[in-house]
Amino acid sequence: MNTTVASSNNSFTATLQDLIEYPSSGILRKVLLKDNNSQYSLFCLAAGTEIDEHTSTRNAVVTVVEGTGNLNLEGKDIALAPGVFVFMPANAPHAVQARENLAFVLTLSEHPQPKKEISQQTIDIVKSTAPILKQQGKKITTRMYEIMFDKYPEVKAQFDMSAQANGNQPAKLATAVYSYAVHIDDKEALKAMVDKIARRHVKTHVLPEQYPIVGECLLQAMQDVLRDAATEEVMTAWSEAYQALAEVFINREQQIYQTASN
Ligand code: HEM
Known part of the structure; x- marks a missing residue:
């Protein structure tokens, strides 16, 4: 169950202990406050509840209010107890187990920006592959699903x-990959397409950690189908371009997932 406690237009003070309510099993989440940059939620986990390993595309902080449990962060166990504060960088895999009834505040903050802009060289190479993608695109994506499944x-x-x-x-998928090749340097032109696909992805529960899988299979399929035309230069450029597109989808999907859960 999710509830929202306050709006970000007004100042707000709470005594967290007064807001804690444990469900008989599972998780109760109260969004205390959110603004354009951050979201502050109180999580109340019934003793024995587990949150399976997952990642967030946003930086996040866990601050324990009461109870005990375990946070596994990037394979390392951290004992949770009142006062423990843990910073989790975006995309770090983590899982939680509540030993006793456990309450913590989760603060989601920024979506780190892509490390670097796509280079002009990559843009030029990717654009130069548009004609062959128009011709061979469906063969490539059919091969990509074959490899992935x-x-x-x-x-x-x-x-x-x-x-x-x-x-x-x-x-x-072939149409999307071709459109990206043509409009790689024009975010506005891609916006409507990204939005439509991201909504479909959220409906089918696509997760950030699945992007490397599709990337690996798509690049392999390009090599299989394009053969000599898949030069090292082309593959390096597409690898960089895919990562940038994946990041755009992941961020948009994170926003849609968050809106849907509030
Ligand atoms: C940059 C990478 C990706 C691109 C360009 C892409 C593109 C697309 C497109 C064009 C659609 C059809 C949307 C519609 O029906 O309007 C779609 C649907 C879908 N995508 Fe992706 N996708 C990408 C990554 C992923 C990843 C990582 C997964 C995870 C496995 C995934 C799983 C799906 C699923 C499950 C559907 C719905 C298919 C169905 O209804 O059978 N996609 N994607």
């Missing part, structure tokens, strides 16, 4: 397999 069969459950069989989904 073979190597990572667990993702199949998220897909409508009839849209694979009739070629609709490979065609949609």
Whole structure:
């Protein structure tokens, strides 16, 4: 269950202990406050509750109010007890277990910006591949799903397999990859497409950690189909370009997930 306690237009003070309510099992979350940059939520976990390993695309801080438990952050166990403060950088895998009833404040802060802008050289190379992608795009994306479902069969459950069989989904992905190649340096032109795909991704529960899987399989498929045209230069440029696009999707999807859960 989620509730929102205050609006960011007014000052706000709370005694956290008064807001704590433990469900008989699972998690109760109260969003205390959010503004354009940050979100402050009180999490109340019933004893024995576990939050499976996941990542956030935003930097986050856990501040324990009461109870005990364990936070596994990037493979390292941290004992949770009142007063413990943990900073978790964006994309760091973490999991939580409540030993006793456990209450903590989770503060989500910034989405770190992409490390660097895509270089002009990469933009030029990716754009130069647009004609071949128009021609061979569906062959590439059909191959990419073949590789992905073979190597990572667990993702199949998220897909409508009839849209694979009739070629609709490979065609949609091919159009998206081609549009990106043409408009790689024009965020505005890509906005509507990104938004539509991101909404579909949220409906099908796509997670940030799945982007490297699709990236790996897409680049492999490009190599398989384009053969000699997939020069080292082209592959390096597409690797950089894919990461930048993945970041755009991850950030947009994070926003949609957060809006949906409030
Ligand atoms: C930059 C990378 C990606 C691009 C360009 C992309 C593109 C697309 C497009 C064009 C659609 C169709 C949207 C529509 O129906 O309007 C789609 C749907 C979908 N994508 Fe992605 N995607 C990407 C990454 C991912 C990742 C990482 C996953 C995770 C496994 C994923 C899983 C899905 C699923 C499950 C659907 C719905 C398919 C269905 O309904 O059967 N995508 N994607």
